Amino acid sequence: MSEDIAFWLSYLTNGKHLTWYASFQFTIFAAIAGGTLAVLFGLGGAALKNSRFLPLRLIGSTYSSIVRGVPDVLFFLFFPLAFEQAVEWFIAAQVCTPEAIAAQSAAWPPCREANWFLGTPEYLILASVSLGLVYGAFATNVIHGAMCSVPRGQIEAARAYGMSARQVLWRIQIRQMWVYALPGLSNVWMLIVKATSLLSLLQIADIVLWADRLGAPNFLPTVGLVHEDWRWRYYLVLFLFYILVTLISEKVFNALMARMGRGILSEARA
Amino acid sequence: MKKLILAAATVLALGTAAQAQETVRIATEGAYAPWNYVNEAGELAGYEIDLGNAICEKAGLTCEFVSNDWDSIIPNLLAGNYDLIMAGMSITEERKETIDFTQDYFPPDPSKFVAMAGSDIDPTNLEGKRVGVQGGTIQAAYAEENFGSTNTVVSFTTADQAMADLAAGNLDTIIADGPYLEPVVAASGGAIEFVGEDVMIGDGFGAGIRKDETELKAKFDEALAALKADGTVDKLIAQHFEGRGPFYAE
Numbered sequence: 143m144s145e146d147i148a149f150w151l152s153y154l155t156n157g158k159h160l161t162w163y164a165s166f167q168f169t170i171f172a173a174i175a176g177g178t179l180a181v182l183f184g185l186g187g188a189a190l191k192n193s194r195f196l197p198l199r200l201i202g203s204t205y206s207s208i209v210r211g212v213p214d215v216l217f218f219l220f221f222p223l224a225f226e227q228a229v230e231w232f233i234a235a236q237v238c239t240p241e242a243i244a245a246q247s248a249a250w251p252p253c254r255e256a257n258w259f260l261g262t263p264e265y266l267i268l269a270s271v272s273l274g275l276v277y278g279a280f281a282t283n284v285i286h287g288a289m290c291s292v293p294r295g296q297i298e299a300a301r302a303y304g305m306s307a308r309q310v311l312w313r314i315q316i317r318q319m320w321v322y323a324l325p326g327l328s329n330v331w332m333l334i335v336k337a338t339s340l341l342s343l344l345q346i347a348d349i350v351l352w353a354d355r356l357g358a359p360n361f362l363p364t365v366g367l368v369h370e371d372w373r374w375r376y377y378l379v380l381f382l383f384y385i386l387v388t389l390i391s392e393k394v395f396n397a398l399m400a401r402m403g404r405g406i407l408s409e410a411r412a
Numbered sequence: 413m414k415k416l417i418l419a420a421a422t423v424l425a426l427g428t429a430a431q432a433q434e435t436v437r438i439a440t441e442g443a444y445a446p447w448n449y450v451n452e453a454g455e456l457a458g459y460e461i462d463l464g465n466a467i468c469e470k471a472g473l474t475c476e477f478v479s480n481d482w483d484s485i486i487p488n489l490l491a492g493n494y495d496l497i498m499a500g501m502s503i504t505e506e507r508k509e510t511i512d513f514t515q516d517y518f519p520p521d522p523s524k525f526v527a528m529a530g531s532d533i534d535p536t537n538l539e540g541k542r543v544g545v546q547g548g549t550i551q552a553a554y555a556e557e558n559f560g561s562t563n564t565v566v567s568f569t570t571a572d573q574a575m576a577d578l579a580a581g582n583l584d585t586i587i588a589d590g591p592y593l594e595p596v597v598a599a600s601g602g603a604i605e606f607v608g609e610d611v612m613i614g615d616g617f618g619a620g621i622r623k624d625e626t627e628l629k630a631k632f633d634e635a636l637a638a639l640k641a642d643g644t645v646d647k648l649i650a651q652h653f654e655g656r657g658p659f660y661a662e
Contacts, residue, residue, distance in 0.1 A: 157454030226491075246624060250491065254624075257492035261478075345480055345488070355443060355450065358572035359579060361599035365445045366452045368599060371576040 153367055162352035166383070168262070169338045169349050172270050173387075176334050179274025181327065184281025185316075191286045202282065209279035214337045217276050222260075222268035222344060230256050265344040277334050284326030288319035320402040328395040335387055339380075353380055435474045436628065437494035438464050438619075442479040443570040444592060446652040447500035447617075450479075459652035460498040463517055464619075466644055471635035483548050483569060486511060489620060495628060496621050500589065502550045502614030512623050514632050516616030517645060519659045523551050523614075524593050527585045527607045528578065535608030538563050541584040544574040550613045551587045578604070587611075591653050598654075 153159070190202030209217075227250065234243075234256035242253035251257045260268075292315050300314045341348035357373030360366055440448040440460055448458040456477045468475035480488055482499065489497055489511060503513045527533040533541070539562045545552040547567035555565045566583060568574040571592055577583050585607065586593075597604050621629050639645050646658035 156452045158450055158452055159454075161450075161454035254492075260493060342481075345484070347479065354573075355570075358443070358570065359576050360445075360572075361575075361596040362445045362449075363599075364451075365449050371579060373576065 156366070158352075158356060158366065161347070162349065162356060165347055165349050165352050168266060168341055168346055171266060172273060172338045172341055173335050175267075175270035176273030176277065176338070177331055179270060180277040180281045180330060180334060183274055183278025184285045184327075184330075187278060187282030188285035188289055189311075191282065192289060202286075206279045206282040206286070209276060210283070212276065214273075214276050215340060215343070218269065218272050218337075218340050218343055221272040221275065222265065225268060225271075226258055226260060227251075230258050233258065262346055265346050266341075269341055269344050269346065273334055273337055277330050277337070280330045280333070281327060284330060285319065285323050288321075288323035288326070289315050291322040292318045318406055321399070321406055324395060324399050324402060328391065331391060331395075332388065335384065335391070349380060349383070353377055435476050436468065436496065438475055438477050438496045438498050439480045439485055439489065439494040440464075440477055440497075441482045441485065441499045441570070443482075443572055444500045446591070446595060448498070459518075459648055460500065462648050462652070463639075463645065464496075464498050466639055466648070467632060467635045470638055471631045473631065481569065482546065486620065489622060492622075495625065496619050496632070498619045500592070500617060501620055502589075503616055503618045504550055504614055506553070507620070511620045512625075512629060513618035513620055514629060515636050515640075516618045517636060517640075518591070518617040518649065520612065520614060520616045521590050522610035522612050523554070523587055524590045524606055524610050525585050525587050525608045526578070526593055526597060526604050528581070529603055529605045531584065531607075533585050533607045535585065535587075538585070542566055542582065544568060544578055544583040544586040546571045546574060546588065549588070551589070554611065554613050555587055575604075591656065595654070 187202050187205050190198045191206065193199050193202065230251040234252040237255045238253035242255065246253050296314055296318065297310055300310045305313065338348075339350050342351035353376035354373060357371065357376035359371045360368055362368070440456060440458075442448055442450050442456055444458075446458055448456060448460045451457040456479060461477055464475060464477065478494055480494070485497055485499055485501075486507070488494065497511075501507070501513075503516060507513070525533070525535045538559050541559070541563045543555050543559050543563050543565050545555050545565060545567055547569065552565070552567060559565060566574075566577070568577070571588055574583070574586050574588070575596060578586050590610065593606070597606060619632065621632070636645070640660040641662065643658075643661065645660050649657040649659065
């Protein structure tokens, strides 16, 4: 029995499993960075949507209505590739000599010097920005709605006190809108958390990829423990991880709600 | 502000591009034992990792192995994410249209069919069956061409996933490389067996490389030829593929 425990303990702490445990950092980073960016893009989008200047208003509504409809998987594949090529195109315009371009036989990049190498850190950042852009469109809608929910009387009173437009925006509208926005933003956050399971699409060795590799049947003693198809056991661990994240998120959002709602919560709930 | 961001991106990109030229990056899949896999310690291991390191040492290159999914391994080579592919890749005319190959480091080898023991499958006469392959392989193209019209060809991201589905009873047969299947069949204790006749596809296994990398290709080929001549390649094959070789002994 104790031998069994020792065996499983050493199996679950071998280098391959340790790499798997370490890969949770990619998922957590992408969720937090993506979530932060989504709120920033959401604030920007909502500010555009609220703008008195028609073209800006149009940009804001186009962003929130079009990007919300694009599947996250598609955007995840499209954005990093398009961004990489745009950067390479820009560098190529600066550094590629005509000879280098002529010598290059591959279709892309235009010359070797213009190649931008993408490793895990770069892909992780691009993935976070993709998440931020896609879910920022949802956040735009949530925040725009929340800003409109701040009672008109509050805004009129602020203006009557002689606050400038900027002061009204920051001190009254944005300060008070969180109470209305947080329930919607918690939904957006959960969507982002779920979308982090897509990281392996960008060659990031994330938790899903490792669960898949560790769970795949192994027939060769040289490779490691010989076992049959164990993928469901590893996927179960991922289930538990995501459920845990959900529970923690709920607690955090409740605390945030209490913090942001001080003094106004009773009115908002009424 | 815009200019600043672009300038920063340029510096970043140029910095990494300059680094990229110092080390030769070799891409592998990491899920195709005994060619390449991740060992218990979480490191890349296998025939191609040992051979790649030996070649780089011989050629005086600093090399680094990176893992990349099989289905995007050629596009990402072309995009410049790495300089070589050593991932149990067969040399074929079709692939030669987009990339070059070094000399082969494993000779042409027949592809084989496997099925669960006692399943009575005849690969020469398949109808209404589910045939498993790893997507983007020479066997996938072969299966599509020969069985596609009257059978369902199911593509998997890795060969191991195909094996899992065969064991789960979702597939009738799998066609794959012999050197991948042999240890699997041997280790299955009779549960999985070879069926039908082997088929010859592909011109051996080599390292894929971009067409404009003539200098690196020459270096790599030279070192590989030297390692074939001094018996290192055969030794590594014997070490990783039980009962195979020697192939390159004079």
